[in-house]
Amino acid sequence: MALEMRPDCQRCGLDLPAEEPGAFICSFECTYCVTCAEALDDMCPNCGGELVDRPTRAKKHHDSAPPSKVRRFEG
Known part of the structure; x- marks a missing residue:
């Protein structure tokens, strides 16, 4: 099964194209940009799991x- 490859940061709404680096995900595929992942100390606020490249x-x-x-951005 392939990753869902969500198109945006859940926290700020930044576009995160699947073919470009710069997205971070947890094991549930919650998706964040570099800036938001750093602000979250690489911990998913939804599940508490680690955010990885x-x-x-x-x-x-x-x-x-x-x-x-x-x-997924609900801003």
């Missing part, structure tokens, strides 16, 4: 394994 997904795989388009 999310791997990138090459654009050539977006047709067969598309990144999510569902935005």
Whole structure:
């Protein structure tokens, strides 16, 4: 099963394209940008789990394994 690759930071709404570095996730795939992950001391506020670098997904795989388009920012 592929990662969901959420498109935005849940805390500030910053766009986080699947093919670019700079996203951090917990084991439940809560997703944050670098700035927010640092502000959260690399701990997910939802589950308390560690935030780690999310791997990138090459654009050539977006047709067969598309990144999510569902935005999670509720600002």
